Amino acid sequence: MATPTIDSPRSGRVSPGYSRTSSSRGNFEMIAWLFMRLSGAILVVLIFVHLYINLVAGDGITGIDFGFVAGKWADPFWQVWDLTLLWLSMLHGTNGIRVIINDYADKNSTRMWLKGVLYTATVVIVVLGTLVIFTFDPCPVIDGVAHVADYCPAP
Amino acid sequence: MSTETVEKEPASKIDLGPEVAGGEIPTFDITLKVRRYNPEVSDEAHWDEWQLTMYGTDRVLDALHKVKWEHDGSVSFRRSCAHGVCGSDAMRINGRNRLACKTLLKDLDTSKPILVEPIKGLPVEKDLIVDMEPFFQSYREIMPFLITKGHEPTKERLQSAEERDRYDDTTKCILCAACTSSCPVFWTDGQYFGPAAIVNAHRFIFDSRDDAGDMRLEILNDKEGVWRCRTTFNCSEACPRGIQVTKAISEVKQAILTRKV
Known part of the structure; x- marks a missing residue:
């Protein structure tokens, strides 16, 4: 009786869930990891100064109104500050959620859907926020009527 | 992250005091x-x-x-x-x-x-x-053996005590899989290389006699490589040999960063 030969004893033994199918040799994950650390450190400064200026300095929390925001965004310094804050916090948060989805979603289809919703939300918020910061008009004219506050130049 | 909060085991209940004579075991x-x-x-x-x-x-x-x-x-x-x-x-x-x-x-x-x-x-x-096969598959992929370039020395490959000390901790691994199977990332994603593979890559990456460190760093720069580590320290706690696994993973991350950036 001939001895049966087994071609490749190990083949098919490892369930496909464990095999790294697509080997991504890019640096994306490394850059994402580095970005989280750097943006995190910058965000600490950006957020606490933002909170102090808005909630503590001057009249404190009672001083916040349309005029206060308008006044801040008339200054290019605060425009850049708030833009950086918006972009860094949105990208930092999005990447954090992306990582959580990767860790906790079991199925590839679930991952794809959750990330789709996440990226759409991010793009909408970032684009909208950027537009608001740069197109903000503190003295809008609506239907021919100028909404004049005391800080607006006389029409 | 789903780190398990494990109640600390109370101290030994049975005290083998000096009154226990030889051969008498409670x-x-x-x-x-x-x-x-x-x-x-x-x-x-x-x-x-x-x-x-x-x-x-x-x-x-x-x-x-x-x-x-x-x-x-x-x-x-x-x-x-x-x-x-x-x-x-x-x-x-x-x-x-x-x-x-x-x-x-x-x-x-x-x-x-x-x-x-x-x-x-x-x-x-x-x-x-x-089934330990997925575990060993990851281990094999990081090439856990000495790779050298150039002429073979006539005697042994010399290494200073300091150079040997650099990777001493990660030589202790016995491949029991306690670390990899305690990792919450590995629980949900079996494609992650896992702490044990990274520890054994560390053992060769930081070995002064080895010349394939760059290749191993490139392998672990994968999307299922070191960047999936969330530093939950489950692996360091689980290791029966007391290897500082999370520290070793961080050192590999640092090595990839300093090489690329």
Whole structure:
């Protein structure tokens, strides 16, 4: 009786869930990891100064109104500050959620859907926020009527 | 992150004081609960329980032996050297990954049942035996062997004590899989290389005699590589050899960064 030969004893033994199918040799994950650390450190400064200026300095929390925001965004310094804050916090948060989805979603289809919703939300918020910061008009004219506050130049 | 909060085990219940003369070993009763699974009988796993009288010098492995040899011969588990060197008997004891041969019963809370389960994240084959193939597949991929360039020296490859010290910690690995199977990232994503593979890559990356560090760093720069580590420290806590696993992973991250940036 001939001895049966087994071609490749190990083949098919490892369930496909464990095999790294697509080997991504890019640096994306490394850059994402580095970005989280750097943006995190910058965000600490950006957020606490933002909170102090808005909630503590001057009249404190009672001083916040349309005029206060308008006044801040008339200054290019605060425009850049708030833009950086918006972009860094949105990208930092999005990447954090992306990582959580990767860790906790079991199925590839679930991952794809959750990330789709996440990226759409991010793009909408970032684009909208950027537009608001740069197109903000503190003295809008609506239907021919100028909404004049005391800080607006006389029409 | 789903780090498991494990209650700290109370200090030893049975004190082997100086009054214990040679040969006299105190005994105590324990309840051993073992997670049983046999795919030839049922797809469902269940718990089996035994009351055993054990000695103060006994380990969890001795309790398992007692069950297998005197109560139920069908209980299946791996063990080879039984002295903490071969790394065959890593299992989940009272919710923590440890070696059954290094865990003394007197150090566990003997007033409650002692729970023994297979390590998590790898397919269970029978009872406490898991399929280690995915684990070893990752290990093989990081090329755990010396790769050199140039002429072979006529004598041995010299290395200073400091150079040897650089990777001393990661030479201690016994490939028991306690770290990889305690990693919450590995539980949900079996494609992650896992702490053990990274530890063994670290052992060669930081070896001054090895010339393939860049290749290994490139392998671990994968999307399933070191960047999946969330530094939950489960691996460092689980390691029966006391390897600072999370530290080793961070050092590999640093090495990739300094090479690329």
